[in-house]
Amino acid sequence: MSLQGYFKITRPANAFVAGLAAVIAYLIATGTVTPASLLLVVVVALITAAGNVINDYFDAEIDAVNRSDRPIPSGQVPRTAALWYSLLLFLAGIAVSLLTTPLCIGIAVINSILLIAYAARLKATPLFGNVAVAYLSGSMFLFGGAFAGVTGLVHMVPVALMTFLAMMVRELLKDAEDVDGDAACGASTLPIRIGIRRTSRIAFVFAVLAAIASFIPYAWWGAWYIAGILVVDAVLIGAAARALSCETPACMRDSKASSFLKYGMFASLLVFTLSAIFLK
Numbered sequence: 001m002s003l004q005g006y007f008k009i010t011r012p013a014n015a016f017v018a019g020l021a022a023v024i025a026y027l028i029a030t031g032t033v034t035p036a037s038l039l040l041v042v043v044v045a046l047i048t049a050a051g052n053v054i055n056d057y058f059d060a061e062i063d064a065v066n067r068s069d070r071p072i073p074s075g076q077v078p079r080t081a082a083l084w085y086s087l088l089l090f091l092a093g094i095a096v097s098l099l100t101t102p103l104c105i106g107i108a109v110i111n112s113i114l115l116i117a118y119a120a121r122l123k124a125t126p127l128f129g130n131v132a133v134a135y136l137s138g139s140m141f142l143f144g145g146a147f148a149g150v151t152g153l154v155h156m157v158p159v160a161l162m163t164f165l166a167m168m169v170r171e172l173l174k175d176a177e178d179v180d181g182d183a184a185c186g187a188s189t190l191p192i193r194i195g196i197r198r199t200s201r202i203a204f205v206f207a208v209l210a211a212i213a214s215f216i217p218y219a220w221w222g223a224w225y226i227a228g229i230l231v232v233d234a235v236l237i238g239a240a241a242r243a244l245s246c247e248t249p250a251c252m253r254d255s256k257a258s259s260f261l262k263y264g265m266f267a268s269l270l271v272f273t274l275s276a277i278f279l280k
Contacts, residue, residue, distance in 0.1 A: 005076025006085065009056055010049035018140050019045035021269060025144025028159065028276040029152035039099055040144055043108055046093030051115035051136070054086035058119040066181035090116075103146035103153060111139055124187040130171040138164035158216040159272065165210035166268070169240050170261040172203040176243070176252045196252060200243040207240035214268075221279040228271040235264035 019041035026037045056063065056072050057079060064073040071077040077085075090112045097108035114132055122129040138160035145156030175182070175189040176196045182189050191199040211233040218226055239260035246252045 002076050005071040005074075009053050009071040009077050009082060009085075010089070011052045012049070014052065015045040015049040016041070017266070017269070018048040018137075019043070021140040022144035022147075024269060024273050024276065025141040025156050025159065026147050026152070027144075028141075028272060029145045029148045029155045031276070037144075037147055039096060040104075040147055043093050043097045043100065043104070044140055044143060046089050046096065047108060047112055047115070050086045050089030050093060050112070051119070053082055053089060054116060055119040055123070057082045057086060058123070062178070062181045062185045062187070065184050066178050101147055101149070103150070104143060107139060107143045107146060111136055111143075124182075124189070126188055126190045126193050130168055130175065130190070133171050134164045134167040137167040138162075158213065162210050162213040162216070162268075163265075165206050165213055166236055166261070166265060168206040169203045169210065169236065170258055170265075172199050172206070173240070173243050173252060173258045173261070176200060176203075176246070177249055177258060179249045195247075196249070197244075197247050200240070200246060200252075204237075204240040204244060207237050211237055217272075217275070221275040224279055225271070225275045228274065229268070232264050232268045232271055235260060235267060239264060 022040040022044045023033060023037055026040060027033050056070060056077075060072045060079050063070045068074065072079050072082055094105075094108055094112060097105045100108075114136060118129060118132045118136075122132050141156045141160040141163060142153055145152035145154070148155075172190060176191040176199050179189070179191050179196065183192055190202075214229045214233055215226065217229075239257045242255040242260070243252055243257040246255055
């Protein structure tokens with residue numbers, strides 16, 4: 001057991017970027033960032049961290065096969081302690097959300113319940129688990145928009161849609177990478193059901209749909225936005241294309257498609273931020 005393990009199991013960089021996305025959404029919706037809007041970072045980071053921890057709690061046996069260096073299988077964090085730690089983080093995130101708006105509180109509570117359901121049940125369910133994670137990723141933008149009211153939430157729907165579609169790509173390809181561990185633990189993910197090659201083809205279709213959805217904000221930001229988002233789209237579609245020829249988990253991991261998709265998601269945040277600041 002180590003403090004480093006408790007820090008690592010939250011995936012702090014992942015949690016912080018999720019919180020940052022919510023503030024970027026508020027910036028897009030309102031054109032500004034206020035001191036109060038920084039609460040969004042805290043709420044989203046805490047709930048995202050909680051989701052990461054409880055996911056590792058339920059995935060301990062799978063991670064022992066796929067990711068033995070993670071805090072629970074490596075012995076850095078006791079499994080039971082991880083469960084209580086996740087619940088504490090969930091409660092802290094919801095408590096801070098009480099300082100925001102009713103819409104934000106509702107999203108925080110719903111997402112917390114969904115994160116627990118995903119880790120406990122949905123993850124092993126073909127496609128439904130992927131849809132849950134993709135929604136949760138897109139909902140970061142809805143959460144940030146909701147801090148500006150119903151109008152702000154509605155304004156964020158196109159960005160949330162693009163994020164949802166892009167995350168579907170990454171989720172499907174990650175499942176393809178993890179087939180060995182998932183199958184050993186009795187999970188029934190889409191790649192296990194229909195095969196890795198078919199799954200990668202479905203993922204590619206989602207990548208194309210995400211690229212199409214990315215053009216919607218052109219109505220707000222114009223040609224300069226398109227120039228930036230085309231780079232993101234190229235990374236997204238290129239990453240999905242790298243996986244098309246794979247038939248084994250090892251090939252999928254070697255393709256590094258999911259890593260490139262992560263870089264593309266970070267790049268999209270940059271494009272959204274710069275567009276919101278300079279292309280009002």
